[in-house]
Amino acid sequence: MSLDSNRFHIKFWGVRGSIPCPGANTVRYGGNTSCVEMKVGLQRLIFDGGTGIRILGESLLSKLPVNGHIFFTHSHWDHIQGFPFFVPAFIPGNHFKIYGIPAPNGATVQQRLHDQMLHPNFPVPLQIMQAQLQFYDLEIGESIQLEDVEIETARLNHPGEAIGYRINWRGLSAAYLTDTEHFPDRLDENVLKLARNADVVIIDATYTDEEYHNPKSSKVGWGHSTWQEAVKIAQAANVKQLVLFHHDPSHDDNFLDRIGEKASLAFPHTILAREGMAIELIPSSPEKAASSVANL
Template identity: 60%
Template sequence: METSSSSEFVVQFWGVRGSVPSPGKETVRYGGNTSCVEMQVAGKRLIFDGGTGLRMLGKSLQPQLPIEAYWFFTHYHWDHIQGVPFFAPAFVKGNTFHIYGAAPDGLSLEDHFSEHVLHKNAPVPIKEIQADFKFYDLTYGNTVNLGEITIETSSTSLNHPNGAIGYRVTWQGHSAVYCTDTEHFPDSIDENVVHLARNADVFIYDAMYTDEQYNNPKSPKVGWGHSTWEEGVRVAKAAGVKQLAVFHHEPNHNDDFLDQMAVELKEAFKGGFLAREGMVVSLL
């Protein structure tokens, strides 16, 4: 089943936090749920990752059932799969999910999903899943075509422990790029990321830290697999993107801290903004 409009290209943020959920009174403006982004493109629904923000997406979809969606995973660390066992549409017969990703350790994506995403620690048994799950194994550099929509993957792994895939969605000359859980290089810009983000309308980038935090000699974040908003600006300028969405907020960054970061980001890059839960960005 298609979404309501076949002439829109919309990005909605359902979870924007990194590493671990961070609910509480100090994170209400930006949100405390982990990574989950939805795109509605040319009448099709695309979902990226399955962090705790996925639960809220699932609740919003209940009145629209049955649904068909295309689901893309960057990788399988906890903050990107925690919401899967709580995604209500997965337990409803008649829904269809086309699931894309690269499985580690030589497993097929279907086997990896069953054994490590919907594993024995999940609160709901696998047998309770009633939706139709269809699995598609990806390797770096693959392109997926959904009618007139093209989804490119990063040509190589993003710079993250155990690897991750970046995605570029293009339709009618407009592009949205989902590039999270990647660490920049200390001495040169990441050309893999620049190419993925080239001339994008919206570039969603892992900017978990500030440059100061990343290079703090007392507690450096080098090698942790995440980047900074300042590096996001450098990539955005090099790639010629229109809007930079700072994403994957550090769980200890409260609303006031992120407000100040937003001011500094805007001064450095006119098209820069911080992703918030519930935020909707239209590319058309």
């Protein structure tokens, strides 16, 4: 399936963290876990395979054959649990290159996707997938070049290790920075590097400061950040559009509305990720770009 060579299109298929949370109180923002698709020039890039990737897969069935690149930040369950339900991976003629960092115990991204589909946890093995799947283990800090699309990487602060991505194309840039926890005394240099002057930054904002520092149920050390810290990153890195992402499953639509209001006061160019939301980056000159946001 051919892509428009002159567009940088971002779509959100899953915006939650930790566990899916469908229900009457999460309809507006969505309940599926992390999955973001970027159509950049001639490349289809998919970031994480949470439950949102199932819906993405259904949308691709009318566009066969499909080629794409799937980038995993890490292999915690909420980021890989949708991959066994990604229908295009079962269809011959499709081709996906799959990237991730090895786990601290040395397990490759292929091994971890394979292991979650073994009995007794899943009825069919990875080998039943009939698309051409190629697996690549990344070194943190390396860059990937896909024709005219450059993808930078850096280490994120998360238990068991995670990797962040920055996508550069024709003077436009977007960063995908989840899951990561801020440091108590400084801004994370790796996060700042990937976010620098970016047109869009999609960033972990799981908690509020009050939740993170709650003396009765502290979230310190859990590997996630707050919307207040995300704003600090956006201000320091000169970010054009901040997208708060990886919403806590306990945050219903009304709670997220309130976060959005407060965050927009602190950094006007802030939105909260919603399932179905799309961002189109539009080059207006070699030096500048505009963006449009739509809920589809």
